[in-house]
Amino acid sequence: MLRQILTSTLSAWIIASIIFLLSRSMSPANGESLGLDEHMPGTTVLTPAQQQAARQQLQSRLGLHQPLFYFSLSAPTSRAGMFLPRLIWHGQANQYHAWAEDLLQGQMGISYRNGVPVADLLATALPRTLLFTVPAALAAAALALLLAIRLAARPWWRPVVLHLLVLLDSIPLFLLALLLLLVLANPDVLTWFPAYGMGDAEGLAGWDWLLNTAYYLMLPMLSLVLVTLPGLTVQLEAALQRELTMDYVTTARAKGLSIRQIIRQHTLRNAIFPLLTLLADLLPAVLAGAVVVEVIFALPGMGRLLSDAATARDYPVLLGALLVILVARLVSYILADAAYRIADPRLQQSTT
Amino acid sequence: MTLQKPALFWQHVLAIGWLGLVLVLGASAVWLPLPYPPATSDALALSSPPQWDGALSAPHWLGTDALGRDVLTELIYGCRTLLLVSLPATLLLTAVGIWLGSVAGYWATTGLRWARRYWLALAGFLLCTVANVPLLRIGVGTALLPWLLWSGLCASLAWLLGYSRWWRQPGAFPIDSLVLGSAALLGSVPRLVLVLAIAAVLPLSFISMPLLLGLTCWPGMMRLVRAEVLRIRQLPYIEAARALGLPNRRILARHILPGLWPVVRAAFPFYLTLIVTTETTISFLGVGLPAETASWGHLLSTARLAPTNWWLIVFPGFCLVGTIISLRFLAQKPVFSVPILK
Numbered sequence: 001m002l003r004q005i006l007t008s009t010l011s012a013w014i015i016a017s018i019i020f021l022l023s024r025s026m027s028p029a030n031g032e033s034l035g036l037d038e039h040m041p042g043t044t045v046l047t048p049a050q051q052q053a054a055r056q057q058l059q060s061r062l063g064l065h066q067p068l069f070y071f072s073l074s075a076p077t078s079r080a081g082m083f084l085p086r087l088i089w090h091g092q093a094n095q096y097h098a099w100a101e102d103l104l105q106g107q108m109g110i111s112y113r114n115g116v117p118v119a120d121l122l123a124t125a126l127p128r129t130l131l132f133t134v135p136a137a138l139a140a141a142a143l144a145l146l147l148a149i150r151l152a153a154r155p156w157w158r159p160v161v162l163h164l165l166v167l168l169d170s171i172p173l174f175l176l177a178l179l180l181l182l183v184l185a186n187p188d189v190l191t192w193f194p195a196y197g198m199g200d201a202e203g204l205a206g207w208d209w210l211l212n213t214a215y216y217l218m219l220p221m222l223s224l225v226l227v228t229l230p231g232l233t234v235q236l237e238a239a240l241q242r243e244l245t246m247d248y249v250t251t252a253r254a255k256g257l258s259i260r261q262i263i264r265q266h267t268l269r270n271a272i273f274p275l276l277t278l279l280a281d282l283l284p285a286v287l288a289g290a291v292v293v294e295v296i297f298a299l300p301g302m303g304r305l306l307s308d309a310a311t312a313r314d315y316p317v318l319l320g321a322l323l324v325i326l327v328a329r330l331v332s333y334i335l336a337d338a339a340y341r342i343a344d345p346r347l348q349q350s351t352t
Numbered sequence: 353m354t355l356q357k358p359a360l361f362w363q364h365v366l367a368i369g370w371l372g373l374v375l376v377l378g379a380s381a382v383w384l385p386l387p388y389p390p391a392t393s394d395a396l397a398l399s400s401p402p403q404w405d406g407a408l409s410a411p412h413w414l415g416t417d418a419l420g421r422d423v424l425t426e427l428i429y430g431c432r433t434l435l436l437v438s439l440p441a442t443l444l445l446t447a448v449g450i451w452l453g454s455v456a457g458y459w460a461t462t463g464l465r466w467a468r469r470y471w472l473a474l475a476g477f478l479l480c481t482v483a484n485v486p487l488l489r490i491g492v493g494t495a496l497l498p499w500l501l502w503s504g505l506c507a508s509l510a511w512l513l514g515y516s517r518w519w520r521q522p523g524a525f526p527i528d529s530l531v532l533g534s535a536a537l538l539g540s541v542p543r544l545v546l547v548l549a550i551a552a553v554l555p556l557s558f559i560s561m562p563l564l565l566g567l568t569c570w571p572g573m574m575r576l577v578r579a580e581v582l583r584i585r586q587l588p589y590i591e592a593a594r595a596l597g598l599p600n601r602r603i604l605a606r607h608i609l610p611g612l613w614p615v616v617r618a619a620f621p622f623y624l625t626l627i628v629t630t631e632t633t634i635s636f637l638g639v640g641l642p643a644e645t646a647s648w649g650h651l652l653s654t655a656r657l658a659p660t661n662w663w664l665i666v667f668p669g670f671c672l673v674g675t676i677i678s679l680r681f682l683a684q685k686p687v688f689s690v691p692i693l694k
Contacts (some may be wrong), residue, residue, distance in 0.1 A: 019550070175652065
């Protein structure tokens with residue numbers, strides 16, 4: 001348990017560091033794509049010296065004037081050390097160290113684009129995303145459970161539903177969301193739902209606010225649920241079918257229990273283990289899905305932030321959003337581990 | 353075996369036929385007599401619906417998008433992008449997956465055993481390679497000469513150490529945990545987010561895009577191959593081969609690799625669907641390939657500008673879903689028949 005948390009934290013740190021170093025080494029160090037072009041319309045023409053000064057000012061404001069990492073290698077200077085690359089040690093005055101130190105204190109830098117601290121951006125965006133991703137994940141899990149229990153009893157509509165699920169599973173999320181938009185929020189076909197936005201919820205409170213928000217978030221939630229449902233259902237159903245071949249099921253049948261009783265009270269607990277692993281991946285997967293959904297439905301959340309940062313090369317925001325997703329994964333792993341312990345008493349006894 | 357039912361047979365024929373069509377169209381896209389060239393806009397027909405009458409000299413059979421690009425042309429060139437990006441990416445991830453998976457699985461219990469002097473030389477070689485990479489920015493000449501010198505030094509060091517007994521003895525390297533660890537590292541971020549983040553940092557082209565997709569999506573294939581190698585390794589004929597004194601490399605290449613074929617054959621179409629989905633999604637988000645290259649994802653992203661233009665969603669969407677479903681069929685796993693209650 002502790003070991004798993006440590007390794008996950010370590011790997012999250014390594015990934016974040018790699019992306020940080022890549023982004024900084026590729027970043028426009030001379031300030032050209034930071035809005036300091038030679039001939040910007042509407043500004044006075046700067047002399048080269050002024051441009052240089054402005055660039056330096058910008059670089060020192062963004063902390064780009066320092067060396068990137070603890071050490072750097074450069075070509076040998078003297079003829080004597082010709083075959084030895086020169087190693088320069090920079091000490092703690094480097095970009096990586098500053099970034100890591102800020103991060104540990106909870107500061108994630110300033111957005112390149114609009115100068116807002118990244119932590120503020122994330123703090124406003126994250127609740128909006130969680131507002132529809134968490135209900136979507138819960139709804140998908142609950143629906144999958146219900147559907148799989150019904151399917152495992154082999155009703156006549158089982159093949160039809162399975163075929164539909166496979167079809168649904170092969171539609172990518174962004175296409176599914178577009179199709180929903182085309183059918184359910186189109187003045188030519190059906191206008192049941194609004195096509196974009198979160199609605200104007202300023203003066204509303206209590207039930208009105210909830211209903212309004214649910215009305216606007218229904219399509220995004222629906223697309224996330226539909227895209228995660230098939231995998232979960234098919235896996236759980238297959239696990240239930242495997243359990244139903246076991247001997248204890250035959251015994252239960254011989255005792256005279258109905259198939260539904262057996263499924264609910266005997267096999268479900270054993271079959272749910274593969275689902276727990278899938279559920280641990282559900283929260284990060286839904287957060288990743290939010291990237292697509294928020295872009296399509298124009299919702300101002302985490303995913304939108306991430307994809308905008310990716311298209312605009314706004315690296316501090318990109319890294320911040322990435323870190324949030326890494327943390328979400330860590331949290332969901334810990335939750336899944338706890339769920340394992342509750343579902344399987346054997347694990348509790350073996351570790352304590 | 354799987355082709356017993358006539359319905360299944362026809363589904364198979366349809367799947368193969370569709371994929372063949374995509375393949376042929378993609379391969380011959382450059383020579384097809386299309387009425388409109390790709391990535392050029394027809395200013396007279398902005399977001400026009402599909403038209404079949406011969407009023408125009410060259411009608412837009414499947415309509416145009418909001419920028420006046422012909423949907424049919426973009427679709428066919430999208431097939432070409434599919435062949436040039438998704439297929440190489442999947443081949444790369446399969447190669448990496450097989451290589452790492454078989455090495456990790458074969459030496460899972462013992463670790464990769466090799467004489468200590470070779471390990472030392474390898475470590476030195478890697479160190480000098482890594483140290484010389486930043487010098488490439490200054491000039492190839494300044495980097496190449498020291499690199500050759502230091503590599504030569506490492507090789508001669510290994511040869512010299514051959515006289516010492518201790519350095520000739522084998523040392524075990526836990527290659528399995530290294531491979532599994534790097535797979536876990538890649539798996540710690542959702543695939544789409546990882547690809548999105550790296551695509552934002554690196555400029556993407558027809559060469560770097562397959563590389564990026566292939567090098568980030570291999571863990572699944574590696575796990576499958578590794579599990580299969582672990583299973584095959586226990587079989588008696590491998591024991592017999594080892595008793596005959598065959599070298600490990602020969603056992604791996606001649607006796608284990610052929611046994612991996614069924615697993616790889618079933619997994620390849622599945623991973624191709626994953627890659628196709630990822631590629632179209634990041635193109636849809638506007639981060640992937642440059643905007644002027646045709647991709648089904650780009651075509652679908654133009655539908656965002658005009659959500660009521662159904663032809664921008666239906667035709668590329670049909671192509672995408674058709675391709676994915678056909679590939680799932682080829683995976684030949686029991687996709688449509690879940691295990692039966694006995």
